[in-house]
Amino acid sequence: xxxxxxxxxxxxxxxxKQNDLLSLAGIARYFTPDEVMQFMCFVEKFSFxxxxxxxxxxxxxxxxxxxxxxxxxxxxxxxSN
Numbered sequence: 613x614x615x616x617x618x619x620x621x622x623x624x625x626x627x628x629k630q631n632d633l634l635s636l637a638g639i640a641r642y643f644t645p646d647e648v649m650q651f652m653c654f655v656e657k658f659s660f661x662x663x664x665x666x667x668x669x670x671x672x673x674x675x676x677x678x679x680x681x682x683x684x685x686x687x688x689x690x691x692s693n
Contacts, residue, residue: 619642619643619648620640620641620642620643621640621641621642621643622639622640623639623640623641624639645660645666645669645670645673648670648673649673651678652673652676652677652678652679653678653679653680653681654679655679660672
């Protein structure tokens with residue numbers, strides 16, 4: 613169930629048996645959409661419409677790019693011309 617379904621935060625490494633995905637139950641959780649937005653450097657004011665499902669939020673975030681990285685790349689490309 614965990615494999616291929618998104619980023620997981622391991623809460624207790626002492627109970628995790630290597631290569632045993634079933635051992636993650638109860639000691640791991642998915643990152644929330646808000647946490648993913650922070651990793652992707654979205655502005656704090658950004659929010660999804662209330663009607664948008666959690667699943668749709670994860671999908672949209674998975675299709676996005678890191679705002680900070682894009683900003684740096686654009687700055688570099690525009691300055692080199």
